[in-house]
Amino acid sequence: MGASAEHTHAHGHDHGHHHEESFISKYVFSQDHKMISKQFLITAIFMGIIAVMLSIFFRLQLGWPGESFGILNFFLGDKWAPNGVMNGNAYLAMVTIHGTIMVFFVLTGGLSGTFANLLIPLQIGARDMASGFLNMLSFWFFLVSSIIMVASLFVEGGAASGGWTVYPPLSALPQAMPGSGTGMTLWLISMVLFVASSLLGGLNYIVTIINLRTKGMKMTRLPLTMWAIFVTAILGVLSFPVLVSAVVLLLMDRSFGTAFYLSDIFIEGQALDVTGGSPLLYQHLFWFLGHPEVYIVLLPALGISSEVISTNSRKPIFGYKAMVGSILAIGFLSFIVWGHHMYVTGMNPFIGSVFVFTTLLIAIPSAVKAFNYITTLWQGNIRFTPAMLFSIGLVSTFVTGGLTGIILADSALDVNVHDTYFVVAHFHIVMGMSAIFGMLAGIYHWFPKMYGRMLNTKLGYAHFWLTLVCGYGVFFPMHFVGMAGAPRRYYSYSEFGFLDWVMDLNPVISTFAIVGGAAQILFLFNFFHSIWFGQVATQNPWGSNTLEWTTPVKGIHGNWPGAIPEVHRWAYDYSNPEHEEDFVPQVVPLKAGEHGH
């Protein structure tokens, strides 16, 4: 590690004596990883507010179809919600943009962008990211793509409306629906910029973790957050370029008369001049990203919760090696399972069988992770900080949502529940709730590191319980709606009788959604209030072992005022019987005769 330590010094030329910077270079075009992480977080929070509001709008329609709501008319206007009733096109646009923002802007950009940027240099012991400039660029691409995505809600014809997966030909033909016009073009442009942002960020994360670790920080001593973010970044770098190709080909089909995805189409009274393309090609390309994307969302959340659970149980994370192994296994397998989204597309059934096999294999490393979390709690000394509560919630949702994945992975069963509310329930619990819980756990845990102040614990408690109860209240009943045969992305279920008996669940679900959405006001208030008025933090409030808690409370450029500390042990020496204290930071040298890790 000698070489890398030297390298670090070459980079950190201005450490120790951080000079005053102008407002612009400090807060706007900042190249400091801590500031960039805050920029990512705040942008993601604003995107999250929009996405949650959209979901409440369409839940109003689903819960009480056809009823008039002044609030819908207020936000959507007479064109999209005449007399306070959302129309079918607006409904599809809301659903699509809700999904897109949540998956990409909140849970990919927001989660990875915030915590990879904040934690990588701090936890591995580096002055900053390998390239501060690329890092800044990554944020600005993210911001511009966010703005374009939000702007697409306001164009003629409305935002993209074909679902967040935007399958062609629906998304390729402007005459197929109003949402396939300008809104769709903006969606695609926004995605290209978003992927550029992810790639710039991801490459930076990988390079930094490989090259800039401090002395003694062996890969086998990396905190699990780092492992999770490292594998996440690799997944992103390998899969996002495929999404770009899919999106660019779609743009060409839309604007330049090519036919990559189009063939034999008769629409609006015209036989189109396109043959030889395949709509399924798009699905293959999309899901080649789309499935790793699920783990791009989930792994950082699992990494964060590993850290939080271990710290607050005052116990080492159980089975560190198995946890790292599971992350690697999940990462590898995520590349060979994309076909399970396509069992009913007419894909060759034998290929379907292969995907059944690979997909169900993921259950094994996932089970290992779940059991290891639970064993970490066992005989621990659990401090219920809000971060800890959210991490425990994450383990619950990860297990609950993961289990229904077994049914969806089984092609024979998928035939009947494919694209129903069962799927909606599954991925909102396993990926939506889990990842959001991980993100919130991270925010509660590292807020002192970001802003030098503490979040209000009591408000955190209220926020957690309301979010957990409402989250399950929204998504658990959806399993039953789906098994009864209710397809997703339906504007209303009143056109046939066979679902009537299960539709009394919809108002219940919508009520939970509204209360759960409103509960986030607690968090928003806590967050923005505490940035300025929170209790001033101490250096190591949670009694944690990792390196970030050795930096000064008020973050400085270059992170450590003096030399970067050397690491002597792994990050999980909690309640080590050979020590008096119940935590032993990584910088504490081994005692004579102590068995190190």
Next chain:
Amino acid sequence: MKLLILLVVVLAIIAIAQLTKVYELTRSLRKTREEDISTADNKLQANLMLVWMFVFFASVIYLYDRYGNYLPEAASMHGAEVDYLMKINIWMITIVFFVVNALLFFFSWKYYYRKDRKARFFAHDNRLEMIWTLIPGVTMAFIIVYGLITWNNITGPASADAIQVEVYSKQFGWIVRYPGENKTFGSSTYNLIDPASNPLGIVTKENIKAKVDSIDVDIEKLKKAIEENQKLPIWPDSYVESQNEKLYRLERLKQRVLDINETQNPVTGMSEWEAGADDKVINTELHIPVGKEVEFIFRSQDVIHSAYMPHFRAQMNTVPGIPTRFKMTPTITTAEMREKLGDDTFDYILLCNKVCGVSHYNMQIKVIVEDEKDYLAWVEKQKSFVAPKEEPKKEETSSTTDSTATAGVQLKKPAAIAQKND
């Protein structure tokens, strides 16, 4: 109303802010820190974990009890297999769900923080980890094998005597086609589609000629208009360009129509240009016989749709340009199912399950399962080449399952051919 909601939200935020102020004041008086979780707080949260566990489990059990019989008994042969497999899977994941969540919340409750205690330093245990790698491994092996056996049964080739039905999707409705007396589908191409007279684009000599004629008429009209504009230019340039483009497209379409090749059915050896003349085209109901294997051939006109028949546990996407197939054997007739459910109005249904546009939620067709005799009689009664009813307006599509209008409008040319073949 708006004001009221706004008022409530603003008041709520003010209330939170005031409470926070009070809390912060007491905090500074007592000199406590946010990160020091008091024993009382730890205990409260631990207890809430346990309370939540019971509430959660009770609600889940209630949901299982009230909504657990999610669909009536499967009305197809493979559906029964799927249901059995589903039952095993649900039992299994339900047990794991309860056990693992119970452990999680129970441990959270039991091991809350106490000052006088130190956590057990327990970093790894290879035997334990081996156990919870192997158990899921073995379970997965069982599920994979059982699942794939079922999958192979579902997706295997249809038997030679299976009845073939074509199901065709378009924004926003379904059209079904049965081969006529000659038991052979005619070939079809999207180039010949005419929503009024030939919705499926069935290829016959007459259809080709009709199409070419109509294209010729259009081309003539367009050429004339362009010529006139050249003499006395009144069109803006962009419009001229679009008209030239349109002309070019029409000529290409004509060429594609002229390029259609005559093909033979590989089984019957019949010309697929002639076979199509007596095909039955219906857009109101899909009839299938009970106890006979039916092979659906799915095609799509415009975008991807999905034919979903929940009561038969059947689903397959319809993809423009790529025909897809799904086979099944219905086991319960509509009449029997009505009796079982005690519901005289019950009908099987085929729904669209891939988002396809604004009326996606109302793209359905009634499915009727009946004795083979009734089925044959019904098919016999259908006229060939029936045009769909008037396109419903996009915003307010009405249900297309009105059985009194089965026959629809008969069209001159194709009907004449059908009679000739008889």
